[in-house]
Each structure stands twice: as C-alpha cells, then as structure tokens.
Amino acid sequence: MEEAYDRGVIEDFGRWREFSAGMWAWVFHKFTGWVLVGYLFVHIPVLSTALVGAETYTATIQGLESLPIVRVLEVGLLAVAVFHIMNGTRLLFIDLGIGLERQKVSFYASLLITAIIAVASVPTFISGVF
C-alpha cells in the first residue's frame, strides 16, 4: 500500500530502550570490533617509528605514556579487547549450538569478566602518571 505510513529511522533509533540482552551483546560486539580496527590504524604508525631508529621509538612511547589521557585510553582498550574476546567466544559456542538457552547469562558473564579485568588493570596502567 503506497499510503502506508513508514515510521522512518528516527523512531527506530528510539527503540534502543527496549533492547534485550542478546541485542546489547550484538551492539557491544560491533562497537568493540570497530574500536579495535580503529586502534590498529593508530598502533601501526606508532610501531613504525622504530623504523626511524631506537631513540625515536623510545621517545615516542615515553612521550605517549606520559600523557594521562593515553593511560586512561589504555584501560578502555583493554576493556574493549577483553569484551570482544569473551563475547566472541560466546558467539562461537552459540554457532556450535551450545548454551543457546543460557545466552543471557553468558553475555552478563562477559560483561562481568570485562569489568573485573579492567578494574584490576587500573593500578598498572595509571601508576606514575598522575
């Protein structure tokens, strides 16, 4: 029917409030995946400074590590990587047909493990910069 009313994307975007666990797992997995891809594009130039020389590389790394924002971002990067690994494992099991009825629990477990590891890493990453 050409008269049918198309509610458009705006209303659809508003539906995130109704997302269930599996949906959030998908959203987070996409998000963390893109963050990791983006990180690789930063990671390679930083490592490439070693081509110039050992001193340049050391200076670059030390310069970056002296910035508080970099230390905080490193905690975030670890959290993103851990979640992507945990949820990726969860998805592998789902593909194998294992634990589909417990998919919510495994998603929450992924979140919990991510949180624990991220919090536990804070002293290591933050020490000496603030």
Add this chain to the structure above:
Amino acid sequence: MSADDETTTDDDTGVPGPHADRLARKEASNEGRGSAASDADRETVRFRIYRYNPDDEDRASPRYDDFHIPFERGMTVLDGLIYARDEFDPSLTFRHSCRQAICGSDALFINGRQRLACKTQVTDLSRPIQVEPLPHLDVKKDLVVEMEHFYEQMHAVEPYFNPDDEPVTATTERRQSPANHEHIKMSTRCIWCASCHSSCNIAAGDDDYLGPAAINMAYRFAMDEREGDRREDERYEIIKSEQGVWRCQTQFSCTEVCPKEIPLTEHIQELKRESVKRNLKFW
C-alpha cells in the same frame, strides 16, 4: 442479535440452555457498561494507543490517544482494545480473530515488546499500557500493519511437503517417527504472527532477508524425515542462499518475543551448521 434476545430464547424453553451461565454473566457485565455512576467507582487502566489514518486529515500524522478502560479481573490487552472500540471510538482499528493465541492476528507492540494482545494480561504490565503497531512494518491504519512482505517471505521458502515419490497405494501412510516429531515439534507451532520478524533488526534493514519466521518454516520441512531428498536439496539452496540463514547475527530478539516460545535462533543456528556440512564434501 443482542444479549437480551439470546437470554429470552433460553428462558422461553424453560430449560437452561448450554450457554445460560455465560449469557447471564454477559448481561450482568452489559448492565454495568454505560452506567456513569458505576463506571466512576471502578478502577480504570490507561491505554495509550497509537493512532494513524491516512484518509483523515486530522490523523494523517500519527499520534497517541488515551483511553481509560474499566479494569476487570483476567482482562487482556485485547479485551481493553475491544472495549475502547465498542464503547469509545468505533474508528479504532486493529486485527483480531480467535482471541486465544492461535490465529496470530493481534501481534502488537505492547509496552515496548512484541506480544499477542489476547495472550497478554493487563495485570502483567506496567501502566499506562502503550499499544503500537508492530515496528519495522508499514502502518496502514491505527494498529494495522502491512503484512504482505512478511507473507511473501513465508511463501518464499516454499512451506509445503514434497516427498519425491508417489504413495504405493492410495491408502499408504507416510509415517513420522516420534523422535523426529519431537525434533520439529516446536517449529510447527508458528502462527504467522510476525512478532519475530518485527523484532529482528536485520530483517528490518534488509527486505531480502527471509527473516526468522520464514527460516523456522524452512526448518520445519528440512528437518522432517518424510521430505524427499531432492526436495530437501532444493530447500537447502534457499536456506543457505544470500538471503538465508547467514544474515542472522544471533541477536536473539526473535526467540525473546515469540509468543509460542519457538527457539528460533537455535533453529537458525542448526540450519547454519547443516548448510556448512552440505558444502563440505568430505563430511
């Protein structure tokens, strides 16, 4: 025929008819209706209902209307909608038929989730109760959505049997083992309500994707041992095609909302594994 007429007929025969009890109750509830004094005392439930009518200039842009429906014990959302239509606004449009979660006509977006209005108790919901047409489907009027595309997808998997051979005699049965029936039992429960299709974000963004309901329908036949081998091969061509199972990204929304509790994601995943096996020659 009004309720009064029916009751009179029962009384005339002098014998209480089989529906005497029900009719008495119906009459009692009809008496309550329309009487302002009794309505004012009664607990009401606020329904926020999505309204849209392309033929009416006032309603050409969608809005929500509030209805205060007298609460009754055991009342479903569908009961509320019927009350709103019968007592307040006869133009309120929605689909319903069997009222017992069999026909699948009244799948609606109720308080942020796809549910069958007839299967949803008002007491199980927070209030006000917001009733909208199924998301990701075009709205034709009020709560009525365009289902044509959904039906096309359902038919696209060719949901019918075809054993390769003819029966030996006219009375030959094609038997199914109890174990095989157990295997496909849940998938046969589909009532074509489109709740899962509406909840699926992939189906929403991609009209070519078969969607959970159609894939479940394919599963029902592909897993049935009575299906002919040649037919099964053809069916798997549809299942593992670009529009088939591989579009599923295991968001579990369909399994979450299915009013018949069909494990849709599980079925889709099983078909993914079967599709891979069919492509691995050494298997």
